[in-house]
Amino acid sequence: MNYRFLSVISMAATLAFTTGCNTNKGVTAGGTTAAATPKPQVAPTDSILTIAPQKHTFNPSRTLEHDLLHTKLRISFNWEKQQLNGLAELTLKPYFYPQNKLVLDAQGFDVHSINLLKDNDGTPLKYEYDGRKLTIQLNKTYTRTEQYIIEIEYTAKPNELAKGGSDAITEDKGLYFINPLGQEPDKPKQIWTQGETQANSAWFPTIDTPNERMTQEIYITVDPKYTTLSNGAFIYSRQNADGTKTDYWKQELPHAPYLAMLAIGEYAVVKDKWRDKEVNYYVEPAYKGTAKKIFGNTPEMMEFFSKKLGVAYPWAKYSQVVVRDFVSGAMENTSASTFMEDLQLNERELLDKNWDGIIAHELFHQWFGDYVTTESWANLPLNEAFANYSEYLWAEHKYGPDEAAYSQLDELNQYLDEAETKREPLIRYHYKNQDDMFDSHSYAKGGRVLHMLRKYVGDEAFWASLNLYLTRNKFSAVEVAELRMAFEDITGKDLMWFFDQWFMKPGHPELEVNHTYANGQLAIRVKQLQDTTYTPVYRLPLQIAIWNEGKKSLYPIEITKAEQTFTFPVSTQPQSVLFDAENQLLGTIAHAKTGAELTYQFYNAKQFAPKMEAIVKLKEKVAEPEVRKLLETALKDDYWVVRSTAINLLSNLSKEQATTLEPTIAQMAQKDKRGAVRADAILTLAAWNGDKYRTLFEKALNDSSYQVTAAAILAYAGSGATDTMQKLARFDDEKNEEIVLALANLYAMQGGEAKYKWFLDKLKQGKNSSLYYLLQSFGAYLAGNEEANTPEAIKILSDLAQNHNQYYVRASAYQALTVMSNKSEVKALLEEIKKAEKDERVLEMYNQMQ
Incomplete structure (x- = not known):
């Protein structure tokens, strides 16, 4: 599972055209944008770091009394009630010791009957059920060599379960109905499951623990207009007399119960292949044309990982499905990974983003996690x-x-x-x-x-x-x-x-490094400063790079003590010293270096991390000639992050100091091959001399990159142009989140009454991370436009604060409501919302807002 599940450039919360700040934080390998879980912007509370490894209960692996060998499910759905009707056949045997009763995980079911199956005959069994555990009295005591089959007829009611979840997996009810009554016009009807950690027992009875393994068969009965997906191979689809169809999926290799899945919706299935195995991409029909551009590196990844590991991809097929309102970033269900809707990109969005990181993450799980x-x-x-x-x-x-x-x-x-x-x-x-x-x-x-x-x-x-x-x-x-x-x-x-x-130990090394030269010897002193009450004194094998008379030499060392000094013979004062030359150490390194050493490091280290270290450590000296020259060199770097970082540091120059740089940055704003860099250049020009570059900003409104257009919206608005609202009105119907958030940031301050309906429409269309940031801007809008504090706005915010499935959206909606807390009805509503909220994360945020 990938927990870094939010994809948005948070312009609404972070961009201002006077700062020249970086618009591309959180861009991951290949250019994917991925932000951490957003949190409402409240004043931080004082906290003290404590390390107490045994402050909670000991949690070993689950003791296995029975071995679940095979699960066969026959399921259909009641969309109106958001329930699953199931008939489960479980094949089991005692794990080692003889057993006369079976305890299964089964969350929130109506259990209709339980039978022991033998030769197609069923014998009713006695059972007890407490809503979480199903305890079945077997007909005799079974030994570990004896298999038996239990048949359970049941109805799963996931919406009646108590809400739970975490930062990584925001809900845990196992089975999800999306737009089940079709009342949301812009959202498809879907059903999907999410089993990790122990939520699959909310839709079928099982032994819900990762140290159990089973093979499985699933018969899924649905309206023929829906496409289904599950683990393993698709065997057949059968048309039924009542107008429904039943799709049969079979998983022949064993896997953990939490990895079982299904997804149902009106999908376009785009077919691909790796070796002799099907590789399919399930996307909404609107994204059929870009599915291969989104997921198309999958076969190459499968080949790369298979060869590196010496273990060929082991499962019958590999499918990837995109679902609405997913409760995490993605999930590595065996042979069928599920992804959040953010992965669906149009051609223009693909210019700025790819999702290779998360796609590789879930694929590698097929070995590490599934196999x-x-x-x-x-x-x-x-x-x-x-x-x-x-x-x-x-x-x-x-x-x-x-x-x-x-x-x-x-x-x-x-x-x-x-x-x-x-x-x-x-x-x-x-x-x-x-x-x-x-x-x-x-x-x-x-x-x-x-x-x-x-x-x-x-x-x-x-x-x-x-x-x-x-x-x-x-x-x-x-x-x-x-x-x-x-x-x-x-x-x-x-x-x-x-x-x-x-x-096995908490923490990380916190190193203080100093180097001195005298009499042909370079001495490097290393201190481990971490608190060793719980954190160890680390054994750290690493390399040190030393540049002496223009030549780089590498020296392996091994740190084993809290304080240690290493000496190296050198002919003259080294030009630069790079501790941990491979940049592989997990920890912090405080290594004092002169400006000359950092400058030499930038020009000679050739690696990304040392370049970035030099640039960042010299940021306070950006106006000095040598540092400015270094940053101007960085503007020509082959790697876009280096160019982007240099632009953002140069934005700290005053208008007068930047005069000679403006032509270079203006050229990059128009010609750099990376949209993110063009966007940064535009915001830097806006910070220096916005009115001068108004024409450039206007032209950038038509850039192919959404990131650039979003930056141009903010820059043009900040240029003092009198026609800002008229010029930007053409973007009001745009659905791209970067454009929407840029406009929201502007309209929060300058929109006035005319943008009230725009905000409400976007709130209704918003999703997850972008909705969170949109609510931040809407709160600012409400604070500056009292006429917008209407019953309609209160109702929308109240609904989001009480019912949205993402906890951070609920908290952000609550925060926006507090702007109107001078109204007695809102004050009472806030108390009602807080009282009804059960999620501890949200309640903690509410308390901080007071």
């Missing part, structure tokens, strides 16, 4: 760290080292941001809820740790070890020791130290 599965949620990084690292691997292979390094730097920053308030072991058995495992530790930190392991053992050993791990543990559940043993068996190295400090 070999974590035995408990405590071991989740065995699924997610690998899927996360696949994004780096694919970027490295397809787009080159700069794109891969940028993606890795983004991962490091995600983890370090979370580590400000939370530090846990990667493998953690003590958690409050299994959904807590889906965080930047399991993903971002985990992926970076795998990269360090790869660097330590070497590429050949890394891939050989993964091959052994996969082949040795195929179709089974694993814990972290089995990964370690695979690496040890291949390399002959004892790796307990590596796994202990990186997987």
Whole structure:
């Protein structure tokens, strides 16, 4: 599963035409835009980082009393009631010890009958049901050599379950009906499932744990206008006498119950192929023409990963389906991954974005998560760290080292941001809820740790070890020791130290590095500053690069102490020293360097991370001639992120200081091959001299890139043009989120009464992340336009605050409502909403808003 699930350039919340700020934060490998979970903008509360590994209950793997061998489902749906009618046949046997009763997970069912099947005859069985667990008294005591089949007729009612969820998976009711009555004209009718972590038991009875495995058959009865998708191979479709059809899907290889899925809707199925296997893309008909441009690298990814791992993609087919209102970014259901609707892009949007990162992530899960599965949620990084690292691997292979390094730097920053308030072991058995495992530790930190392991053992050993791990543990559940043993068996190295400090202990190294030169010796002193009460003193093998008399030399070192000094013979004062020359370390490095050393590093290191370090550390000296010259060189860099960063730092120059630079930035605003860079250049010109470049901004309104057009909207509005509203009115019907959010930012301040209906229309059309930011702008609009504080606006915000499935949208709608809290009816409504809200994350946000 990919938890970085929101795709939006948050102009409504972050852009201002006077700042020249970067419009492209969160762009991942290949240019995909992916923001972290948005949070309402409230004043932060003081917090103290605490590390307490045992503050929650111990959560081991589930004890298996029965082994679920096979699940056969016959299902149909009641769209009006949003219910599933099911007949389940479960084939089981005792796992080891004799058993005379069976306990199944079954959430919120009406159970109609339970029978023991034998030779097509059914014998009723006694059972007890508490709404979560179904306890069945078997007809006798079975041994581990005896199989039996239970038939359960039931109705699943997911909407009657108590709401739950997390940052990564915002709801957990398992089965979702989208626009079931067809009352939303711009939204298709769909049904889809989401099983991770333990939500598939909300639509079929099962043993809902990742250390269980089953084969499956699903017969899905629907209206013939709908296309269905499930795991495994499509066997046939049968027309029924009542006008419905039944599609039959069969999964012949075993997988964990949480990976079972179905998706139903009116889809265009775009066919592709890898080797002799079907690769299909299920998209809404409007995106049939771009489906291969969105997903078309999938066969190449399958070949790349299959060859690297030495294990060919193992499943019968690979399908990818896009659904509306998904509760996460994507989900790696076996042979059939599900994706959020943001992946559906038109031709123009594809100029700025691709989703290769998330596509590679879910594909790699087909090996790490599906073929070999974590035995408990405590071991989740065995699924997610690998899927996360696949994004780096694919970027490295397809787009080159700069794109891969940028993606890795983004991962490091995600983890370090979370580590400000939370530090846990990667493998953690003590958690409050299994959904807590889906965080930047399991993903971002985990992926970076795998990269360090790869660097330590070497590429050949890394891939050989993964091959052994996969082949040795195929179709089974694993814990972290089995990964370690695979690496040890291949390399002959004892790796307990590596796994202990990186997987089993919280925190990360916090290094202070200083270098001094005297008498032909370079001394590098390294201090580990992290709190060693819970965090270890790390063993850190890495490399140091030293430039001396224009020559680069690499020196391997191994840090093993809290404070350590390394010396190297050099003929003269080094021109630059690069600690961790491979940029592989997960942690923080405070290394004091002179401006001359940083400048030399920029021109000579040739790698993305050292270039960026030099640029960022010199940002306070942007007006100095040498630094300005460096940034002007960066404007010509082959990699777009370097160019973009340089533009944004140069935007801090005053109008007078920037005079000679303006022609270069103006040229980039019009000619740079990357839309993101053109957008940054436009905003920088707007910050320097907006009225001078009004004509350029007007021309940019017609740019092929949505990012550029959005920047031009803000720049033109900030130029003082008297015809701004007339000129921009032609974009009012645009649905692209970047254009909508740019307009919302403008209209919040300057729209007046005329834009009241525009805001309401966009709120009705908005979705998830863009809706969150739109609500931020609407709140600002309401604050400045009291005549817009109408019952209609109150009703829309109230509905979103109470009923939207994304918790952060509910919180943002509530926040917008607080603008009108001077009205007694709104004040009472806010109390009512707060009282009814059950999600602890939302309640915490409400408390901060007070």
